[in-house]
Amino acid sequence: MMKNKEKIDQVINKFIGKKGSLIPLLQEVQAIDKYLSKDAMRYVSEKAGFNLAQIYGVATFYTMFRLKPQGKHVIRVCKGTACHVSDANSILKAVRSDLHLADGEDTTKDKLFTVVEVACLGCCSLSPVIMIDDNTFGKLTPELIAGILKKYD
Numbered sequence: 001m002m003k004n005k006e007k008i009d010q011v012i013n014k015f016i017g018k019k020g021s022l023i024p025l026l027q028e029v030q031a032i033d034k035y036l037s038k039d040a041m042r043y044v045s046e047k048a049g050f051n052l053a054q055i056y057g058v059a060t061f062y063t064m065f066r067l068k069p070q071g072k073h074v075i076r077v078c079k080g081t082a083c084h085v086s087d088a089n090s091i092l093k094a095v096r097s098d099l100h101l102a103d104g105e106d107t108t109k110d111k112l113f114t115v116v117e118v119a120c121l122g123c124c125s126l127s128p129v130i131m132i133d134d135n136t137f138g139k140l141t142p143e144l145i146a147g148i149l150k151k152y153d
């Protein structure tokens with residue numbers, strides 16, 4: 001049984017037959033579960049008449065789409081140029097080690113945090129920068145990370 005079928009049906013009904021609707025449709029479907037599951041993409045394909053390959057193509061091309069379940073809080077670690085030269089790598093390392101993430105994992109076992117690497121967050125003067133949900137933290141050092149993460153539960 002598909003999760004959130006009714007909610008997805010509502011989104012599909014809103015967009016069906018409209019031109020250029022695939023991206024906004026997928027965005028709204030993603031908002032329901034915070035990610036696009038394979039089941040959800042398959043369902044949209046069957047119900048809304050989009051080719052599954054086209055849906056995968058869009059979902060994997062645009063960085064706003066997430067194909068894996070997300071933690072309660074999403075940590076965006078900026079890897080843009082300004083942050084990179086301000087040693088964003090050591091910030092990322094500190095975040096990942098504080099959360100005990102193994103290589104290849106980006107969500108903590110308790111599903112509290114998901115870490116994603118992004119290009120410029122638009123506040124380069126504060127580099128290196130991370131965002132946790134809607135909050136920006138800048139001028140970071142690896143030593144500051146544990147104290148910041150502790151505030152989230």
Ligand code: FES
Pocket residue numbers: 078079080081082083084119120121122123124125127128129
């Ligand atoms: S490069 Fe990190 S905020 Fe711009």
